[in-house]
Amino acid sequence: MKKLISLVLVICLFSFVLSGCYGSFQVTRKLWKWNGTVGDKWLNEVVFLVMNIVPVYGVAAFVDAIVVNSIEFWTGKNPVTAANSKTIKVVSVEDKQAVLAFYGNGRMKMDLFDKTQPLKTVLIEKSADGSAVCTDGHGQLLMTAKTMPNGQVIVMDSSSREIAKY
Numbered sequence: 001m002k003k004l005i006s007l008v009l010v011i012c013l014f015s016f017v018l019s020g021c022y023g024s025f026q027v028t029r030k031l032w033k034w035n036g037t038v039g040d041k042w043l044n045e046v047v048f049l050v051m052n053i054v055p056v057y058g059v060a061a062f063v064d065a066i067v068v069n070s071i072e073f074w075t076g077k078n079p080v081t082a083a084n085s086k087t088i089k090v091v092s093v094e095d096k097q098a099v100l101a102f103y104g105n106g107r108m109k110m111d112l113f114d115k116t117q118p119l120k121t122v123l124i125e126k127s128a129d130g131s132a133v134c135t136d137g138h139g140q141l142l143m144t145a146k147t148m149p150n151g152q153v154i155v156m157d158s159s160s161r162e163i164a165k166y
Helices: 002-017 026-035 041-053 056-075
Strands: 086-093 096-104 107-114 117-126 132-136 141-147 153-157 162-165
Touching: 026 041, 026 056, 041 056
Parallel strands: none
Antiparallel strands: 086 096, 096 107, 107 117, 117 132, 132 141, 141 153, 153 162
């Protein structure tokens, strides 16, 4: 029985190791990018050296090579980047700024800023019936938009009153 369990474990290990995935090494990249934000160039260098001596970078690379990149190879999706947002647009006018981030699965977030102070957060999600639901940062419904069978889009406020038709 022990030999069978050992054989199964070895086969599982080799299926991950020999998957042929070079991978994107996102765990190691994120660690390296974080290291660049710690402080000035001298502090960044000290942190970099310590993280190499302690082997933080080595552990991150090992986790990337054995686990994360194997999952990416077999599923086609990197589990590290799957949950992260991707900023697709930043618009600035004078001291005001809007940051639009796309999260996938029909979810977007827009953060509005005045200088560096956050003003408002708006979330837009695709609902089960296919309509777009817009809420504020506290989950309060702001509006919905629904595409009709004839291609027309109807926008309704939080009370389900029609406010626009396109």
